[in-house]
Amino acid sequence: MKGLTLFGSRSPYLKYVAVVLTVLVIYTLTHHGATSYMDINKELQQQVKQPQQSDPASGKVQVPEQLKHKPKASVEDIEKFQEQLLSGDKTGWEATELLSEEERLAAVAQVKEWAQLNKEKQNGKDNGAGAGAGESAQGQSPQQAESAPAVADAGSASGSASTVASNEKVKATFVTLARNQELYDLIKSIRVVEDRFNHKYNYDWVFLNDVEFTQEFKDLTSAICSGKTKYGLIPKEHWSYPDWIDLNKAAESRKKMKEDKIIYGDSESYRHMCRFESGFFWRNPLLDEYEWYWRVEPGIEIHCDLNYDLFKYMQDNDKVYGFTISIHEFEKTIPTLWQHTKDFIEKNPQYVDKDNFLDFISDDGGKTYNLCHFWSNFEIANLKFWRGEAYKAYFEYLDATGGFFYERWGDAPVHSIAAALFLPKSKIHYFEDVGYRHHVYGQCPLNPQYRYEHKCSCNPKDDFTFRGYSCGKKYYEKMGLTKPAEWVNYQ
Numbered sequence: 001m002k003g004l005t006l007f008g009s010r011s012p013y014l015k016y017v018a019v020v021l022t023v024l025v026i027y028t029l030t031h032h033g034a035t036s037y038m039d040i041n042k043e044l045q046q047q048v049k050q051p052q053q054s055d056p057a058s059g060k061v062q063v064p065e066q067l068k069h070k071p072k073a074s075v076e077d078i079e080k081f082q083e084q085l086l087s088g089d090k091t092g093w094e095a096t097e098l099l100s101e102e103e104r105l106a107a108v109a110q111v112k113e114w115a116q117l118n119k120e121k122q123n124g125k126d127n128g129a130g131a132g133a134g135e136s137a138q139g140q141s142p143q144q145a146e147s148a149p150a151v152a153d154a155g156s157a158s159g160s161a162s163t164v165a166s167n168e169k170v171k172a173t174f175v176t177l178a179r180n181q182e183l184y185d186l187i188k189s190i191r192v193v194e195d196r197f198n199h200k201y202n203y204d205w206v207f208l209n210d211v212e213f214t215q216e217f218k219d220l221t222s223a224i225c226s227g228k229t230k231y232g233l234i235p236k237e238h239w240s241y242p243d244w245i246d247l248n249k250a251a252e253s254r255k256k257m258k259e260d261k262i263i264y265g266d267s268e269s270y271r272h273m274c275r276f277e278s279g280f281f282w283r284n285p286l287l288d289e290y291e292w293y294w295r296v297e298p299g300i301e302i303h304c305d306l307n308y309d310l311f312k313y314m315q316d317n318d319k320v321y322g323f324t325i326s327i328h329e330f331e332k333t334i335p336t337l338w339q340h341t342k343d344f345i346e347k348n349p350q351y352v353d354k355d356n357f358l359d360f361i362s363d364d365g366g367k368t369y370n371l372c373h374f375w376s377n378f379e380i381a382n383l384k385f386w387r388g389e390a391y392k393a394y395f396e397y398l399d400a401t402g403g404f405f406y407e408r409w410g411d412a413p414v415h416s417i418a419a420a421l422f423l424p425k426s427k428i429h430y431f432e433d434v435g436y437r438h439h440v441y442g443q444c445p446l447n448p449q450y451r452y453e454h455k456c457s458c459n460p461k462d463d464f465t466f467r468g469y470s471c472g473k474k475y476y477e478k479m480g481l482t483k484p485a486e487w488v489n490y491q
């Protein structure tokens with residue numbers, strides 16, 4: 001083998017270089033605390049097991065004890081080790097066999113010189129002179145940056161914002177609207193959300209239903225949730241026909257939509273659900289104490305470990321609305337939604353943010369809606385947005401038209417249009433790092449290193465982001481984001 005030939009040769013120069021390099025490698029490993037590949041792996045495992053903790057004083061995430069650097073080897077330790085190594089003592093390593101006496105003495109002299117230089121540098125630093133000179137840069141080298149996962153680790157991204165982070169606990173909760181008969185699909189979702197995320201943070205969970213939850217529902221969900229659980233019966237006025245709705249007209253519309261084979265076209269309860277999610281869930285008194293929510297539906301999956309606090313990320317980075325999947329709406333469910341939206345805006349131009357994201361939802365400057373929306377079965381958002389004047393006025397305007405019943409407006413396009421128009425686009429956050437699935441559509445982070453490090457269980461071939469029916473490509477383009485390097489293979 002080539003390597004052996006090299007060591008086996010009598011070329012004094014190469015052997016000498018090999019020994020000096022070995023010395024430097026050993027020094028680097030011991031001096032910087034990361035003692036071996038095995039140790040790094042152990043540390044990574046510990047990191048996963050350890051919940052992130054905030055320093056009450058600064059609010060910053062603390063480094064778990066196990067990850068703090070081990071005591072550094074002193075220059076003296078290394079010198080001693082090298083002298084032993086080069087002395088001809090054969091314990092451990094037999095490199096000296098390769099050296100002539102002359103070469104050995106030259107190597108010893110070299111190590112001594114190096115040790116002396118290091119001591120001088122160290123003394124200089126202790127005296128405050130030349131601090132930082134010769135220090136390795138704190139940031140990533142270009143090479144490291146290149147090999148970093150293409151999926152931004154929002155955890156570390158939020159690190160930059162930790163200077164403005166408050167140490168108050170985020171006022172956040174999960175919220176789930178569900179039927180009693182969905183219990184067994186739901187507990188699978190809760191289990192995976194807990195395992196991938198919430199067992200580290202113990203956020204509360206609010207359950208809402210238009211009928212009383214069964215005792216079994218409460219017992220099982222309470223057993224799985226790590227935070228407090230709360231169960232709410234939706235008041236009638238949030239889940240019924242408003243008095244201005246013509247019930248015959250609504251029934252006619254359902255009949256027609258059924259004939260046209262529109263999904264949920266003939267369902268009354270689906271319409272109540274969409275209207276509730278649009279205009280009322282955030283008014284439920286159980287949510288009053290919270291500022292943030294994460295919506296979870298029965299049957300969803302989370303594919304990857306989430307090793308940072310997503311709520312805190314949203315809060316610290318001044319975000320308002322977070323999503324995972326964006327998709328086109330079925331046009332036949334919302335034939336007049338955009339016209340009503342334009343009418344509302346004409347009457348209330350003050351609500352449209354100057355840095356809005358209209359580009360994402362319209363391809364012709366607002367003339368028509370391109371049907372793109374954020375899929376609302378996953379939402380991490382600030383309740384203040386729905387509680388605010390603009391959204392409340394918008395919802396009430398839409399509700400008065402009867403479109404939730406005469407057509408079949410979904411809460412997803414309603415939420416998305418509002419977020420795109422009333423928020424600056426910088427407040428919308430795409431959780432590209434959250435592996436997620438609902439029904440047939442899913443998101444699977446495309447970067448293999450990310451999937452490996454976050455123990456993802458998804459197949460990137462199932463990622464929907466860049467497929468034709470998705471709005472993912474448009475989102476990246478209109479938000480000015482760089483697509484993951486792998487995207488071309490998953491269109």
Ligand SMILES: Nc1nc2c(ncn2[C@@H]2O[C@H](COP(=O)(O)OP(=O)(O)O)[C@@H](O)[C@H]2O)c(=O)[nH]1
Nearest residue numbers: 177178179182208209210269270273297298377
């Ligand atoms: N309590 C209650 N929850 C409902 C009802 N219909 C739908 N949901 C919930 O509303 C959410 C969306 O409904 P789903 O059937 O999943 O609609 P899809 O995701 O659009 O297919 C889910 O969390 C359901 O559990 C209903 O009639 N009563």
Ligand SMILES: [Mg+2]
Nearest residue numbers: 297298377438
């Ligand atoms: Mg669903």
